[in-house]
Amino acid sequence: MSFDVMIVGIGGQGTILTSNILGKACVIEGIPVRGAETHGMAQRGGSVESQIRIGQEFGPLIAPGSADMLLSFDLMEAVRAAHWLKPEGTIYTSREFVIPTSVFMQDFPAPTEQMLREMLGDRPAKIIDSRALAEEAGNILTQNIVMLGAASPMLPLKKESLQEAIRRTVPPKTIDLNLKAFEMGIDAGKN
Amino acid sequence: MVVQYLLGNEAIAHGCLEAAVDVACGYPGTPSSEVIDTLRMDPDRACKVEWSVNEKVAFEEALAVSWCGLRAICTMKHVGLNVAADPLMTSAYTGTKGGFVIMSADDPYAHSSQNEQDSRCYAKFARIPCLDPSTLQEAHDMVRDAFALSEEFSLPVMFRPTTRICHSKSDVNLGDVVVSERTASFEKNARQYVVIPAHTRILHQKLNKKQHALKKRLVELGYNRYEVKGKKAVICGGVGASYVREVIGPDVSVAIIGAYPIDEDWLREFISHHKEVMVIEELSPVIEEVARQVSGTIPVFGKMTGHVPYEGELAPDRVAGYLKAAGFAVSVTYQPAATPAALPVRPPILCAGCMHRTAMYAMKKVFRDAIFPSDIGCYTLGIQLGTVDTTICMGASITVASGMSLAGEKRDIVCTIGDSTFLHTGIQGLINAIYNGANITVVILDNRITAMTGHQPNPTTGLTACGVATPAVSIEAICRASGATFVETVSPNDLVTFIDVLKAAKALPGVKVIIARQPCVISEKRSRVVRGRYTVYQDRCIGCKACIKFGCPAIELKGGLASITDLCSGCGVCVQICPVGAIGREVKE
Numbered sequence: 001m002s003f004d005v006m007i008v009g010i011g012g013q014g015t016i017l018t019s020n021i022l023g024k025a026c027v028i029e030g031i032p033v034r035g036a037e038t039h040g041m042a043q044r045g046g047s048v049e050s051q052i053r054i055g056q057e058f059g060p061l062i063a064p065g066s067a068d069m070l071l072s073f074d075l076m077e078a079v080r081a082a083h084w085l086k087p088e089g090t091i092y093t094s095r096e097f098v099i100p101t102s103v104f105m106q107d108f109p110a111p112t113e114q115m116l117r118e119m120l121g122d123r124p125a126k127i128i129d130s131r132a133l134a135e136e137a138g139n140i141l142t143q144n145i146v147m148l149g150a151a152s153p154m155l156p157l158k159k160e161s162l163q164e165a166i167r168r169t170v171p172p173k174t175i176d177l178n179l180k181a182f183e184m185g186i187d188a189g190k191n
Numbered sequence: 192m193v194v195q196y197l198l199g200n201e202a203i204a205h206g207c208l209e210a211a212v213d214v215a216c217g218y219p220g221t222p223s224s225e226v227i228d229t230l231r232m233d234p235d236r237a238c239k240v241e242w243s244v245n246e247k248v249a250f251e252e253a254l255a256v257s258w259c260g261l262r263a264i265c266t267m268k269h270v271g272l273n274v275a276a277d278p279l280m281t282s283a284y285t286g287t288k289g290g291f292v293i294m295s296a297d298d299p300y301a302h303s304s305q306n307e308q309d310s311r312c313y314a315k316f317a318r319i320p321c322l323d324p325s326t327l328q329e330a331h332d333m334v335r336d337a338f339a340l341s342e343e344f345s346l347p348v349m350f351r352p353t354t355r356i357c358h359s360k361s362d363v364n365l366g367d368v369v370v371s372e373r374t375a376s377f378e379k380n381a382r383q384y385v386v387i388p389a390h391t392r393i394l395h396q397k398l399n400k401k402q403h404a405l406k407k408r409l410v411e412l413g414y415n416r417y418e419v420k421g422k423k424a425v426i427c428g429g430v431g432a433s434y435v436r437e438v439i440g441p442d443v444s445v446a447i448i449g450a451y452p453i454d455e456d457w458l459r460e461f462i463s464h465h466k467e468v469m470v471i472e473e474l475s476p477v478i479e480e481v482a483r484q485v486s487g488t489i490p491v492f493g494k495m496t497g498h499v500p501y502e503g504e505l506a507p508d509r510v511a512g513y514l515k516a517a518g519f520a521v522s523v524t525y526q527p528a529a530t531p532a533a534l535p536v537r538p539p540i541l542c543a544g545c546m547h548r549t550a551m552y553a554m555k556k557v558f559r560d561a562i563f564p565s566d567i568g569c570y571t572l573g574i575q576l577g578t579v580d581t582t583i584c585m586g587a588s589i590t591v592a593s594g595m596s597l598a599g600e601k602r603d604i605v606c607t608i609g610d611s612t613f614l615h616t617g618i619q620g621l622i623n624a625i626y627n628g629a630n631i632t633v634v635i636l637d638n639r640i641t642a643m644t645g646h647q648p649n650p651t652t653g654l655t656a657c658g659v660a661t662p663a664v665s666i667e668a669i670c671r672a673s674g675a676t677f678v679e680t681v682s683p684n685d686l687v688t689f690i691d692v693l694k695a696a697k698a699l700p701g702v703k704v705i706i707a708r709q710p711c712v713i714s715e716k717r718s719r720v721v722r723g724r725y726t727v728y729q730d731r732c733i734g735c736k737a738c739i740k741f742g743c744p745a746i747e748l749k750g751g752l753a754s755i756t757d758l759c760s761g762c763g764v765c766v767q768i769c770p771v772g773a774i775g776r777e778v779k780e
Contacts, residue, residue, distance in 0.1 A: 010537065019360070023196035027362050033196065035360035040221035040303040041569060041643045045744050046539035058326075059433035060359035063508035065528030076534060083529040100537040101744045102575070104736075108535055119532050 002034075002056035003156045004066060008081040009073035010098060011043035014144035017169060018071070019050035021148065024165035025157045026054055036060035045101075047077055054156055071151050073144055074098060075127070076111065079119045091125035092151040092189070094143060126150060126189055133184050139174070142181035149185020159186075193365050199327045199356045200225035202363045203294070206335035207264055208238070210290070211369040214256045216241045216249040217266030218274075218615065219644035221303040222357035223296035226266045228645060231656040237370045242647050242656040245585070245615040246271035250278050250293065254347070257291035258384065259375035262338045264350075266294040269310050270584060274616065276313065279347070283317040284394035285384055286345040289373065290338025297353045299473040299504035305567070305584060307502060309474035314349040314451055318398055320405055321349040321451040322414065325432035327361040329449065333414070335366070343408070344401055353473065355430045355504065406454035414450035417461045423519055424465040426458075426482055428472050431505040435471050438511040440520025448478050459485035469493060469517050473505055492517040541572050543745035544760030546709035547636055549683035551578040552741060552764075554605055554634065557693040561603035564591040566617070568609035569643045570636050576742060578607070586616025592631040593624035593702075603697060605632045610666065611641040611649040618669060625674040625702045632696045632703045635666055638711040646714060670704045677703040684709055686767040712760045722761030724777040727753045731773035738765045738774065 005022065009015045019035050026033035034056045038048040051062045064084050070091045072078035078093035085091065099110045111119075117127065128150050130143040137146065145166065152162055163179060170178045197205070204226045207215060215238055217227045231240045243249035246267040253265035267275065272295040279293070295310040314321030322337055324330035334350050341348040382390050409415055417424075421442035427435040428448035439445060446461050458481060462468055468486060470479040470493035479493040492498045498517045508525040515521055541548045547570040554563065555578055565571060565579040566588035573579045581591050592606035608617045613635050624631060641647040648654045653663040670678045677699055683689045689707070696703035710720075727738075732752045739748055745758035746765060753773070755765075766774045 011539070020196065023360055023362075027194055027196045033360075033362055036355060037358060037360070038302075039358045040645070041539050041572070044539040044542060044569065044572070045537075047537040058437035059430060059507060060355055060361070061434070061506045063506065063525050063528075065526050066508075077537075079532045080534050080537075083531045086526070099747065100535050101540055101742055101746075102538070103535045104739045104746075104748045105742055111534065119534075 002053040003068050004062045005052045005054065005069045005071060005155070006062060006067040006081055006084045007050040007052065007071045008077045009048060009144075010077065011038070011046050011048045013073040014141070015048050015050045015073065018144045018148055019052050021162065021165045021169050022052045022054065022155070022157070024168055025161040028161040028164055029157060031055050032057045034058070034060040047080060049081065069151060069154060071147055073130070073147060075113065075116045079116050082120060082123065085123065089123065090154055091120060091123055092147055093125065093127055094130040094147060095127050096131050128185070128188050130185075133188055134181055137181035137184055138177045142178055145178045145181040146185035146188065149182040150189030152182070152186060153189065194362050195365060196360060197327070197363045198225060198360050199330055199352060199358060201229045202327050202331040203334050203352065204229035205365050206331040206333070208236070208368040209366045210262060210335045210338040211371040212238050212264055212338065213261035213289070213371045213373060214239045214253060214263040215266065216243045216252050216263070217294075218243055218246045218249055218271055219641050219647045220268030220271050220296070221644050222298060222354045223266050223268045223294060224644045224647065225357070226294060227656065228647065235368075240656050242649060244650060246275040247278060250275035253291060254278060254282050254287070256375070257287040257289045259377045260289045261373050261375055262290040262371065264292040264294060267296070268304065269295055269297045269308050270305060271295070272310055272313055274585065279313065280317050281386055282347050283319045283398055284386060284391055286397075287341055287347055288345065290341040291347045292334065292337045292341060292350050293347055294334070294350045294352070296357050297351055297474065299353055302354050305582065307474060309477065310349060310351045311451055311477045312475055314351070315477065318402060319347050319349055320344070320409065321351055323351050323429045323449055323451070324356055325428065325430055325447060325449060327356060327359065327363050330356050331363055331365070333449070336412070340412070344405055346401065353430055402452060406452050409450040409452075410454050410457050412450070415446070415448050415453065415457065417446035418444060419461070419464050420444045422466045424462065424468045425514070425519065426468060426470045426478055428478050431471050431473050431510065434505050434507045434510040437507050438514070438521050438523045440522050443520055451477065453478065453481045455481060455485050458482060462486050462489055465489060467492070467518070469498065469514065469519055471499060471505065471510055471513065474501070476501070538575075539572060540575070540744055541569065542712050542760070543743050543758040544712040544762035545569070546638060546683045546707060546762075547573060548576065548742060549686060549762070549764050550634060550636060550689070550707040551576045551607070553683060553686060553689050553693055554578050557690055557697060558603045558605050558632075561605045562595060562600065564588045564595070564604065564606040566608045566612045568612055568636070570607055570609060573607070585612050586620055589617055589620030589624055589631070589633055592633070593620065593627065593629035596629040596631050597627070603632065604630070605634060607634045607636055610635065610637040610639060610651045613666065614650055614664065618673070621670065621675070621702070621704070622673045629702055630700055632705065635704065635706045637666060637706050637708045638714070640711050640714050642711045642713065646711070666706055675702055675704045677701070678706070679704070680706040680708055682709045683707045684762050684764055686764055712762070716760070722763075724757070724759040724761055725755055725763060725765060725774055726777040727755055728773050728775065729754075731771055733771055733773070735770065737770055738768055741765060741768055
């Protein structure tokens with residue numbers, strides 16, 4: 001059995017970086033880990049996903065309906081991926097969402113925040129204003145770390161290992177910034 | 192030994208370094224690209240690394256390196272192996288000297304490919320060994336050992352990971368990097384290296400004679416192994432074996448095939464202990480065919496009985512479902528998942544400020560009812576703009592265009608091809624089109640990089656794989672030398688001039704070449720080119736949606752009016768599109 005995390009977002013939001021932090025934290029703790037991720041052209045502004053299986057020694061793929069956690073950097077992508085969760089699984093998602101360009105081009109009705117919140121259903125969900133928090137931490141590019149912080153108490157990994165994995169993963173100049181974003185995320189997740 | 196969290200392709204690259212590889216060459220193609228990328232970015236690398244112009248070129252170079260007694264790997268994806276299929280078939284005859292590994296990465300479910308072909312079939316066709324890892328650790332260990340196997344049998348060895356090996360991650364045990372002390376020395380031997388009929392008939396016999404010992408050796412090496420546990424057995428291979436191990440019931444026997452050709456005697460012995468057998472593998476029924484040959488009266492379930500699909504990729508829940516349907520015990524029960532929400536899809540899209548969007552927008556303006564053959568690259572996403580009518584394989588846009596011209600199609604034919612793809616296999620099509628008098632317009636989308644697969648340099652970039660400055664190839668000179676008389680170079684960002692050039696091409700007969708040159712926006716961002724941003728003056732916008740229809744992801748519609756987001760890269764094309772002058776450069780207060 002493994003603790004399976006589905007990380008979703010839009011290409012460029014840092015899903016791979018976030019999954020690398022989780023993977024490195026597993027190596028620090030000596031836990032086997034498997035992950036699968038979206039590469040190549042599919043990342044050009046498209047929906048992307050990283051599957052991380054903490055404590056898994058076999059394959060990298062999670063089955064739909066069986067993920068323990070959904071970590072999302074876009075509210076619309078959280079709704080799109082919610083069916084990967086098991087019924088009692090938890091959602092951590094950013095409040096912001098980007099409307100796909102095709103919606104504007106083809107004059108389709110655009111979903112609203114209210115609609116998306118309702119579509120998440122009655123699963124336990126933490127919806128976090130990660131953009132505001134990341135800005136407060138010093139850079140809007142740290143939204144993924146804010147979200148990771150918010151979700152971290154539910155992960156079967158020690159806070160210290162995650163902090164060390166952040167240090168080993170992000171660009172050296174941004175370590176303090178990212179560790180601050182991580183702490184702010186933990187606080188936001190509690191409320 | 193050290194444990195690291197690595198991408199499959201990074202683990203494979205490290206395996207090559209542990210084998211003291213001398214030369215690595217390849218052509219980028221998802222999911223294979225990061226093997227060369229990892230090696231070329233390694234500051235301590237002792238081996239030589241190059242991006243070749245296509246897979247046939249990479250293959251033949253690596254083969255020659257092996258003939259000189261050094262260890263070489265050439266990397267490509269499954270469809271790239273089609274390009275290298277010609278030397279592949281004969282390299283099995285000539286054999287090798289230094290270890291020669293052909294990495295051909297397969298893509299079940301075609302995550303980023305034009306088809307789902309199975310490279311194991313090519314290995315069987317060429318009669319060379321094929322190693323097929325089921326985990327990242329195995330991928331690392333196998334590629335390292337493949338060089339020695341190649342030297343033992345003097346044969347090329349195919350190494351065939353799939354997307355879920357190349358692009359998955361895991362904790363991997365790494366060994367030490369070993370630096371090669373070999374020196375190149377080619378020993379002339381026409382009977383081995385000159386495949387005239389008199390020689391090749393003997394070489395073919397030699398190849399066939401190697402097969403028996405090879406099969407036995409692959410079992411000895413432990414790539415093919417089994418455990419007998421009950422009266423039912425599953426035979427599996429590749430990453431599918433990992434899914435089987437995750438879900439299989441405790442009393443079911445499992446055989447894992449990690450290497451081909453399979454020793455029939457060994458497999459017959461395994462099957463004979465059982466009453467029923469099921470084969471689980473992705474893509475072609477390569478294992479299943481051998482299992483059926485040796486199973487006698489024991490029933491074999493698999494693709495041929497309709498229990499496993501021929502297409503798509505496996506996953507733990509799917510494998511569990513196939514096993515249960517065939518009456519095999521599983522240890523995990525999956526609950527049916529909730530229905531996915533109905534939301535607007537978010538497919539990959541050309542970047543904000545990408546010149547391909549502008550070039551294709553202009554093509555559609557000038558050549559309204561034309562036919563638009565296209566090719567493999569980021570610009571294939573132009574399908575969303577209505578300017579991609581065909582895509583077959585690398586280099587096929589110019590040849591498809593000239594074929595349509597030859598057929599007598601009366602509409603304008605305007606084909607698109609990228610710089611890397613033009614150098615890969617596009618040149619021959621252009622020469623052929625001019626030589627045979629086609630009437631087509633060829634738009635070469637030259638962004639000076641191989642963007643789609645992750646920004647690998649190519650001969651237009653002016654840099655080698657390892658960052659050494661090198662003369663940039665002149666596409667203009669190649670086109671003129673091929674006999675083209677209309678060769679114009681223009682940036683699509685200058686929309687007015689670009690449209691004028693397209694109109695001039697439309698008015699002329701023959702092969703017209705337009706080189707649309709503008710660096711890739713991602714490359715520009717990385718080299719810190721800053722062009723500022725644009726903004727919509729809300730008081731002037733009339734909500735006509737002309738800019739929205741352009742399809743740039745930085746332009747949104749808010750309350751019926753256009754607005755520009757922070758994705759804007761400053762190409763300024765929307766300024767030229769807006770009919771009322773409502774878009775201008777953002778002025779910072």
